[in-house]
Amino acid sequence: MRTCYTGEVNTQHLGQTVTLFGWVHRRRDHGGVIFIDLRDRAGLAQIVVNPENAEVFATAERIRNEFCLRVTGVVQARPEGTANSDLASGAVEIVCQELEILNASVTPPFQLDDDNLSETTRLTHRVLDLRRPQMQNNLMLRYRVAMEVRKYLDSMGFIDIETPMLTKSTPEGARDYLVPSRVNPGEFFALPQSPQLFKQMLMVAGFDRYYQITKCFRDEDLRADRQPEFTQIDCEMSFMDEFQIRDIFENMVRHVFSTVQKVELPQPFPVMSWTEAMQRFGSDKPDMRVKLEFTDVADLMREVSFKVFSGPANDPSCRVVALRVPAGGEMPRSEIDAYTKFVGIYGAKGLAYIKVNDVTNIPEGLQSPIVKNIDNDALRAVMERTGAQNGDLIFFGADKTQVVNDAIGALRIKIGHSEHGRKHGLVEAGWKPLWVVDFPMFEYDEETKRYYAAHHPFTSPKDGHEDFLETDPAKVQAKAYDMVLNGWEMGGGSVRIHRADVQSKVFSALNINAEEAREKFGFLLDALQYGAPPHGGIAFGLDRMITMMAGADSIRDVIAFPKTQRAQCLLTHAPSGVDEKQLKELHIRLRPQEAKPA
Known part of the structure; x- marks a missing residue:
């Protein structure tokens, strides 16, 4: 023993x-x-x-x-x-x-204390990789966090209830993973993107506080914080408004960090509207450690001769912003060129800038190829509005609103965490949580000329916004909320619709007719008829939470057996071909070029 x-x-x-x-x-x-x-x-x-x-x-x-x-x-x-x-x-x-x-052991393919292993090597030999102390620590951290979540939710009266892994394919924003049914030829199950519909039905069934730590599946393009299968802390509760829900789960996260990390998060968390977050940071999950902010300058650029600015400034679908970087005048041209290339990743066509040598001497005290194309009054107004000081650098974004938000928002983070940002105090250490609230309920697609649910079609509109569903869906705000930590979305949720008349208006705004609604969501709509209580919920990405707490670079470092960015398991060689007998049992035939040997 x-x-x-x-x-x-x-x-x-x-x-x-x-x-x-x-x-x-x-x-x-x-x-x-x-x-x-x-x-x-x-x-x-x-x-x-x-x-x-x-x-x-x-x-x-x-x-x-x-x-x-x-x-x-x-x-x-x-x-x-x-x-x-x-x-x-x-x-x-x-x-x-x-x-x-x-x-005994054969000679390992690498030393376990080697910190310079490629991810391919690590994932191919994942069993050995998991023996490494840092990976052992990550998975032990994951276990401790999950245990503290369970303890907290148990103390608050939540019940752990499992929901099905084989369910109906419903539109939830990403592709479903489909599972063919052998006993029902030509029909398919879907792996759940989330337990959303089931947990709402559990509320109707009277289990007023539900949770589970569960697998979810989405067939989407991958990156550092995504996996085809990921783990959610999924929660739903009845008879509570959005403020009470946020309070319970803010306390949960505070408890987990205090108990596991010995870190005391602020109480209460700051709250910011979606509109303010987009205006100031170009992101609905702003990293509040970075002190840089956007300054809107479109109104100052409408009459300038510089078409790169005046064009977007006069287009309601566009945006013109300035990003002041304190002491940015120190940056060499090579660094500015690197940032120009960087924003191109996000669709920006270029990156205009002005170096501020003498803010009191306009235009001679400003250094930039664009200065000669902007009148002095506009330049003075930009300096005043941004609070520019001698030695600063001002970057500009002028394009479609989404491009500006993505490009300059990413630039803000990159500069803040750069050597320059650390040297000049543009980024703070520690943990900066934030609630982002009052999201738009719908997103409009120019190609299809229709609205789509920004969250899901069962999200409740804010009180007083129900009439906008029929007259102006773009104005509708949702009772939705995201918890953000250091620029990562930790969790998100909403109050749900429990009234049939409001649900009907939402479907109408989404151009979903009664027949389509019945086909896709009939089982939930039927359940909601039986005295459905007011209810709402939230789901946290456990993988993301652990990644942040562990200081890891990717969620793959906190998952025992993850997939690559090509959704492959290098350890088991999944996905793989299957033999013809299995395909016949499932009533599936592959095109010749698609068939792979088992």
Whole structure:
């Protein structure tokens, strides 16, 4: 029997005989004495094998990295000057009395303490990658967070209820993963993008506080914070308004950070409208650590001769903004050129700028190719409105509103976190949470000339906005809310529609007729007829939360067996072909060029 975990041996065990299990992290032969760093999920301990115990010593000589061992020995203090303060067990060592090789290991494809491994190597050999201390720590952190979430929600009266993994395909904003039905030829299940419809039906069923930590599936293009299968902390509750819902889950996040990270988040979290967030930062998930902000200058540019500015300034679908960078005049031209290339990723055609050498001397004190095309009154107004000081640099964005928001918003983050930003205090350390509220209920698509639900079609409009559903859907704001932390959307939710007349108006605004609504959502609409209570909810991305808390670069670093950006598992080689017999059972036939061997 194991006495304790290897990494937990400490001075309290001095003089005791302990039995440990683990893997060889490193073996060192120091002039006849063999030292073994034994590792398990709790950490490392130093094992000392003396030559006096010939049988044990002979076994130790055969040991190599990643052998699985059982070790029995006496705990003693390390000799003076050899303690390792970086290890919990660093003050002690175990003098080996018994040593058993439980299983040998072939030579690993990489050293587990190598910090320069490619992600392809790591994901291909994920089992070994998961043995690395940083990955062990990440998954243990994930476990502790999930446990604290469960404890908190249990204390608040929430019930953990599972919902189906095989369900009906419904439009929720991304492609569904489809599963063919063998017993119902030609028909398909869908893997759930979220438990949204089921948790609403649970509210009608009377389970007024529901949650589950569950898998969700979306067949969409991937990036650092997305996976085809991801984990949500999914919650719904009845008889509560949006303010009460936000309060419960703000406290949940505060509890998790305090308990797990020993970090005290502010109380209460700041609240900002979607309109203000877009105006000031060009993003509905602004990183509040970065001190840079947009300044709208379209009204100052409508009459200038510089068409790059005056054109968008006179177009209601466009935006012209300035981004003042304190001390930005220090930037070399090469850095400005790099930023110009960077904003091109987001569709910007260029990046105009002005260096402010002497703000009191217009235009001679301003350095930029565009100065000669802007009248002096407009230049003075820009300097005044942005609060420009000598030595500053002002970047400009002028284009379609979405392009400006995306490009200059990304530039704001990049500059804030750059060496220049850190040097001049343009970014703060720590955690900056924020609630973003009052989202638009609909998004208008110019190609299809119709509105689409910005969240989902069961989101409730704000009180007093119901009439806009028929007269001007663009004005409708939703009872929706997102929790943002350091520029990442941690969670989002809304109050749901529980009245049939309001739901009918929303469907009409979305150009969904009664027949289509019945076909897609009939089971939910039927349930809502039976005294549906007022209800709302929220879902948190557990993977994103852990990524932030762990300081990881990607959610793939906090998921045990993730997919690549091509939605492939390099460990199991999934997805893969299947044999013809399986396809026939599912009544599926592939085109010749699509068929792959099983």
